Every structure is written in structure tokens, then in C-alpha cells.
Amino acid sequence: MATPRKIPATIKEVITHSERVKSLFIEPRQKCPRFNAGQFLHLAIDHYDPSFHWPESRVFSIASSPASEIIRITFAVKGNFTKKMYEYLKPGNNIWIKLPYGDFRFEQNGNKFIFIAGGTGITPFISFLEESLNSSHMPDVHLFYGIERPEHLIFVEVIQINLERNPNFQFSLYVEENQPVGELPIRQFGRINFKHILRDCTMNEEFYLSGPEKMINLFEKNLINYKINQLQIHIDRWQ
Amino acid sequence: MDKSINIKNEILEKVSEYYKTKFRTQAFIPGQSTVRYAGRVFDENELINLVDSSLDFWLTVGRYAEEFEMSFEEYFGVSDAILVNSGSSANLVAISTLTSPKLENRRLKAGDEVITVAAGFPATVAPIVQNNLVPVFVDIGIGTYNAIPEELEKAISPRTKAIFLAHTLGNPFNLSVVMQLVEKYNLWLIEDNCDALGSRYNGKLTGTFGHLSTVSFYPAHHMTMGEGGCILTNDEDLAKIAKSFRDWGRDCYCGPGENNTCGKRYSQQFGTLPYGYDHKYVYSHIGYNLKVTDMQAAIGVAQLKKLDGFIERRKGNFKKLKRILSDFSDDLILPETTPNSDPSWFSFPISIRENADFKRNDLTSFLEKNRIETRNLFGGNLTRQPAFLDIAKRVIGDLKNTDYVMNNTFFIGVFPGIDNVQLDYVDEIFQQFFKT
Numbered sequence: 252m253a254t255p256r257k258i259p260a261t262i263k264e265v266i267t268h269s270e271r272v273k274s275l276f277i278e279p280r281q282k283c284p285r286f287n288a289g290q291f292l293h294l295a296i297d298h299y300d301p302s303f304h305w306p307e308s309r310v311f312s313i314a315s316s317p318a319s320e321i322i323r324i325t326f327a328v329k330g331n332f333t334k335k336m337y338e339y340l341k342p343g344n345n346i347w348i349k350l351p352y353g354d355f356r357f358e359q360n361g362n363k364f365i366f367i368a369g370g371t372g373i374t375p376f377i378s379f380l381e382e383s384l385n386s387s388h389m390p391d392v393h394l395f396y397g398i399e400r401p402e403h404l405i406f407v408e409v410i411q412i413n414l415e416r417n418p419n420f421q422f423s424l425y426v427e428e429n430q431p432v433g434e435l436p437i438r439q440f441g442r443i444n445f446k447h448i449l450r451d452c453t454m455n456e457e458f459y460l461s462g463p464e465k466m467i468n469l470f471e472k473n474l475i476n477y478k479i480n481q482l483q484i485h486i487d488r489w490q
Numbered sequence: 491m492d493k494s495i496n497i498k499n500e501i502l503e504k505v506s507e508y509y510k511t512k513f514r515t516q517a518f519i520p521g522q523s524t525v526r527y528a529g530r531v532f533d534e535n536e537l538i539n540l541v542d543s544s545l546d547f548w549l550t551v552g553r554y555a556e557e558f559e560m561s562f563e564e565y566f567g568v569s570d571a572i573l574v575n576s577g578s579s580a581n582l583v584a585i586s587t588l589t590s591p592k593l594e595n596r597r598l599k600a601g602d603e604v605i606t607v608a609a610g611f612p613a614t615v616a617p618i619v620q621n622n623l624v625p626v627f628v629d630i631g632i633g634t635y636n637a638i639p640e641e642l643e644k645a646i647s648p649r650t651k652a653i654f655l656a657h658t659l660g661n662p663f664n665l666s667v668v669m670q671l672v673e674k675y676n677l678w679l680i681e682d683n684c685d686a687l688g689s690r691y692n693g694k695l696t697g698t699f700g701h702l703s704t705v706s707f708y709p710a711h712h713m714t715m716g717e718g719g720c721i722l723t724n725d726e727d728l729a730k731i732a733k734s735f736r737d738w739g740r741d742c743y744c745g746p747g748e749n750n751t752c753g754k755r756y757s758q759q760f761g762t763l764p765y766g767y768d769h770k771y772v773y774s775h776i777g778y779n780l781k782v783t784d785m786q787a788a789i790g791v792a793q794l795k796k797l798d799g800f801i802e803r804r805k806g807n808f809k810k811l812k813r814i815l816s817d818f819s820d821d822l823i824l825p826e827t828t829p830n831s832d833p834s835w836f837s838f839p840i841s842i843r844e845n846a847d848f849k850r851n852d853l854t855s856f857l858e859k860n861r862i863e864t865r866n867l868f869g870g871n872l873t874r875q876p877a878f879l880d881i882a883k884r885v886i887g888d889l890k891n892t893d894y895v896m897n898n899t900f901f902i903g904v905f906p907g908i909d910n911v912q913l914d915y916v917d918e919i920f921q922q923f924f925k926t
Binding site for chain 2: 252253254255256257282284285291293301302304305310352353354356488
């Protein structure tokens with residue numbers, strides 16, 4: 252990956268998705284290194300002085316295209332740091348980011364991609380889908396996306412545009428709470444159904460998993476039980 | 491404003507003033523001043539950056555290293571530029587990278603062969619030996635000073651796994667032939683680009699053809715950090731391995747003073763270590779510590795902005811010297827540019843013809859006596875050097891040309907610190923030699 256760099260940045264816009272989930276649109280104030288879709292950044296709220304250690308930060312998948320000048324991240328409140336981010340970060344605030352990091356890469360080797368995303372785990376896939384909108388290449392992708400409640404549905408526009416423009420893009424939405432979503436068709440109420448994956452795939456695809464740890468572990472185990480080669484399974488795993 | 495920022499700005503203004511008094515250009519006095527073969531060329535910006543970095547007192551890699559690596563990646567159009575503490579270290583890391591178990595069947599193992607040349611600097615060959623690999627030496631062409639293209643395929647055996655060649659003194663080796671062999675025999679290619687920063691082959695920068703390439707920032711080279719080097723690659727997997735070898739062999743990619751960059755510090759299992767062993771102390775390679783300081787990188791950031799100008803000056807000086815010395819081509823073999831290339835010359839190599847009535851040392855002694863610095867072509871024939879006598883190796887042919895270069899070749903400078911006044915003086919001294 253390109254050399255990670257510490258960059259001062261400014262919050263341009265904040266979108267509130269729910270009482271726990273927000274998106275930040277971040278404008279770097281210095282030239283940013285190139286990143287690949289699927290990679291992540293560190294975000295620090297406190298000032299960084301090069302004479303001293305990097306301040307406390309947390310990692311977030313980048314949810315915007317590598318070609319975009321504005322970097323988007325989407326986060327859910329999980330602890331004190333993200334709570335502080337949720338409560339205090341507003342347009343005009345200065346922050347520090349360092350990027351890019353991560354091996355969650357989408358290798359274009361001709362195989363179809365199966366994206367399995369839970370909640371805010373969809374963010375690395377959004378970077379890929381946004382990037383593909385700017386290229387002539389129409390990737391062969393099936394996105395299986397699971398959310399708890401309808402209000403947790405994010406990135407509707409990106410998904411809709413991909414459905415319109417990319418004939419190779421398939422989308423399956425699962426909502427645990429039995430309520431309609433409106434903007435996108437729901438494949439099934441409940442959690443992501445592994446049987447649907449079995450039915451829709453040939454098992455020669457590249458499987459990408461991103462979301463809550465329990466979800467990742469379950470699907471990884473299921474894929475291995477169905478004799479999917481470990482090399483075909485790519486996981487965006489966090490502790 | 492923070493008082494420390496004001497003080498720092500005052501200090502940096504003083505540095506600029508200091509530069510103007512301490513390093514003002516000295517007039518060249520023929521017969522008294524020395525025409526160096528190489529040297530650092532800089533203005534106040536290198537000093538300002540150096541002092542600026544020292545005032546951070548971060549010391550290890552920091553903001554200047556990040557800036558340099560990003561800029562160098564852009565310059566070459568590659569995914570990764572990995573700073574190390576010398577070009578020699580860059581070569582060591584590059585070849586070591588190819589021994590990584592992560593490369594599985596393609597990894598270089600003890601006894602595997604690497605094609606190279608003996609007419610060059612030891613830092614290209616030594617890392618091959620240090621990794622228990624076997625160098626296979628091919629002869630060079632006189633005039634190009636690079637591997638004879640027709641000899642390369644002869645050198646290939648079932649154990650050949652890589653080619654590791656330098657673009658000698660800035661003159662690119664025949665990349666068309668080499669790339670064909672790389673593809674035909676599925677070989678790794680490392681370009682030692684330490685003496686060829688800015689050279690082009692078929693319009694493309696050397697250092698961008700191989701799986702890995704290396705650059706040196708020692709003061710004799712096209713740009714300097716004092717001590718410093720860099721590995722370039724467009725392969726992110728190789729980059730990750732190279733960084734591991736550079737950084738103690740560790741699996742972690744945290745920068746100095748950082749923690750949990752990967753977000754999985756305590757939730758992985760490696761080797762037979764217990765689950766959750768601190769990732770900062772997991773080692774996937776037998777590595778080294780070959781990092782730079784941020785102060786070195788700070789100098790590099792300023793130098794990089796001047797690099798294109800440096801390259802043009804070197805090419806210009808080379809052209810002028812070629813014109814000057816073509817008068818003596820009955821006795822001197824002048825350098826020959828590799829076809830389809832545009833060298834960014836490190837220096838001007840000269841070989842004495844067989845039929846000349848003087849020896850190399852006659853000419854170099856005369857030049858040195860008249861304060862024109864000369865250098866032999868590095869190790870001459872490395873297989874004759876004491877350090878390399880007993881190494882495991884294979885030699886293709888008799889290396890006749892390599893021996894010829896060892897006995898008859900030297901180079902003089904073309905670096906940007908040489909101006910027309912100095913070149914006129916060089917012309918005059920060569921004229922004097924050939925008159926007597």
C-alpha cells in the first residue's frame with residue numbers, strides 16, 4: 252500500500268442516519284496519498300504535533316471512491332471515542348487522519364465478487380461500488396446486505412445507481428425488523444440467509460465479509476463447511 | 491500564535507542567512523580548485539528542512555519521510571517507495587524480499603541462482619551472497635559497461651530464479667532482452683537503479699520495469715540525503731514484505747511510536763504463539779533495522795524538487811565531455827548509450843584502447859595531479875576481490891571484458907556541480923596529456 256501519511260483535515264458535512272450512526276465528509280487540507288477501495292484510515296479528534304506521539308484515534312473503513320477529493324466515513328457509536336465523535340464533530344471542525352491502511356483488497360482476477368455486509372460493515376464495499384461508477388468496467392458483484400432496522404439502511408443512492416447502471420450488479424437486502432424499507436426491495440425479513448448465497452453462487456466466486464464479528468465468524472464457518480477455499484474468503488476483521 | 495512557532499521561524503530565517511554566508515559559491519581557479527567526480531549540490535532549502543525536522547526532535551521516520559515516500563511514488567508512478575538508510579540496504583532488502591516464505595513456490599531458496607555482473611559495485615552482489623544465493627556472472631560490453639544481452643540466456647539454468655543488474659553509471663542495460671527472459675523463464679527482476687536515477691528506456695523511467703528496484707541517496711548520487719536509499723515496487727505484496735525486512739522482520743506495520751494501526755493488535759494468532767500475542771512483537775521474517783531518520787528524509791524532500799534540473803545538468807555535462815573527448819577517440823573508448831535509452835549519467839566512463847601507448851594509471855595520475863578526480867569502475871572484477879574469492883558462484887565464459895575494464899577503465903564526473911569553466915579546464919588538461 253502507498254505510504255500512510257498524517258493529514259490535517261476539516262469536517263465538511265455531517266449526515267445523521269440514526270441515533271447511533273453518522274457519516275462524516277472529510278476534506279484533507281494537504282495532499283492525500285492514494286488509497287484502494289477497501290482500505291481504512293485512522294481518525295484523531297485531538298491536534299497532532301509532529302514532535303509528539305500520534306493522539307488517540309480509531310479506525311474506519313473509507314466509504315468513498317479513491318477518486319473523490321472528499322473522504323467519507325460512516326461510523327456507529329461503540330464506545331467513548333465514537334460517542335465523542337457523534338456528539339462533538341460538526342462542519343468546520345479540524346481533525347487529523349492518517350491513511351491508507353489495510354489489506355482488504357478487491358483483486359480483479361476475473362472472478363465474481365460476493366459481498367456480505369452487516370450494518371456499517373457495508374462501508375468498504377461502498378468505496379468499491381462508487382469507484383466502479385467512475386470507470387468503464389462493470390464489475391460482476393452480488394451484495395448481500397443485512398441491517399437490523401429500516402432506519403439503519405444507508406448508501407441507498409449508491410446502491411440504486413449501481414442497480415441502474417451496472418447490469419452485472421445484484422443486490423439482496425435483509426432487514427431483521429419486520430418493516431418495509433421503501434427505497435429498496437427487501438429480499439427477506441430476518442438475517443442474511445446463507446441458503447440464498449448457496450443458491451445464487453457457483454462457489455467459484457471471491458467472498459468478502461465485513462460486519463459484526465459474530466456475523467463474520469458464522470459466514471466464514473459456513474463457507475469453509477461448503478468447501479470454499481480459504482484463499483477465496485476475504486475478511487475485514489476488527490477487534 | 492504559539493511562541494515556539496515564532497522562535498522556529500526565526501531560527502529558520504537564520505539558517506537561510508547562514509547558508510548564504512557559509513556556502514557562497516567559490517570561484518573555480520584552474521590548477522588550484524578540484525574538479526570533483528561527484529558531490530552534493532544544494533541550497534538553503536536542504537538546510538532549512540533539516541533544521542526544521544531536527545526541531546521536531548521526533549528523530550525516527552515522521553512527516554518528512556511520509557512526504558518524501560509519497561512524492562517519490564508519484565515521481566515514478568509506482569505504488570510503493572520504501573525509504574531505507576542506504577542504497578546498499580535497499581539492495582539487501584530487495585533481494586531478501588524475494589526469499590520470503592510468503593512467496594511460496596516463487597521464493598528464492600539457498601542455492602538458487604541470480605544472474606548479475608562482476609563489473610560493478612559490491613552492494614549489488616553482496617546481498618545475493620548474504621542470502622545464500624549463487625551469483626552467476628556474465629560479461630559486459632566495453633563502452634556500455636552493461637551485461638552483454640546475448641550472454642544472459644546462456645547463463646540460465648534450472649536453478650536460475652532472478653536477475654539482479656545495475657544500470658551501470660546511469661546507462662540502462664538492455665531491458666528489452668531482460669524482460670523477454672523474465673517472462674520466458676518466469677524470473678524475478680531487481681533493477682539496481684542507484685546510479686541511474688532519471689534514466690529512461692523506451693521513454694519509461696528505469697526502476698519501473700523490475701518487480702523491485704533500488705535507489706541510492708549517498709552524496710555521490712543524483713540526489714542526496716547524506717545516507718539514504720529507497721526500494722520501489724508496484725507490487726503491494728512485495729512492498730509489505732520489503733517493509734517487514736526493513737523493520738526487524740516484524741509482521742506489524744505500525745510507524746514508530748504508534749500502536750494498533752491494524753486494529754487487530756490482540757486478536758490474531760501467528761506461528762505457535764498464543765492467541766492474541768501483541769502483534770507489535772510478531773516476526774514473520776528474519777529482518778534488520780534499516781530505517782532512515784526524518785532528518786535525512788527532510789533533506790530528500792528539498793532535493794527531490796531539484797531532481798529534474800540535476801538530471802538535465804548531468805546529461806548536458808555528459809554531452810559536452812563527449813564532444814571534448816571525441817578528439818582523443820583513437821586512444822580512448824568513449825561511452826556508448828544503450829540503444830533506445832536516454833541515460834541520466836552518474837559519470838563519464840573512459841576505457842584506454844589496447845593500442846594506446848599509455849596505461850590507465852598514466853592518464854589518471856596525470857588528471858589527479860592536475861586536480862581532476864577520477865575513479866575506477868568500482869570493484870573492477872568482483873570475482874577477483876578478496877571478499878569474493880571463495881564464494882559459491884558460476885561464471886559464464888572468461889569475463890574477458892570485465893578484466894579489461896578492471897585494468898583499463900575509469901570515470902570522471904558529470905554531476906551538476908561541474909560547470910562550463912570546469913569542463914574547459916578538463917578539456918585543457920586532456921589536451922596537455924595528449925600533447926606530451
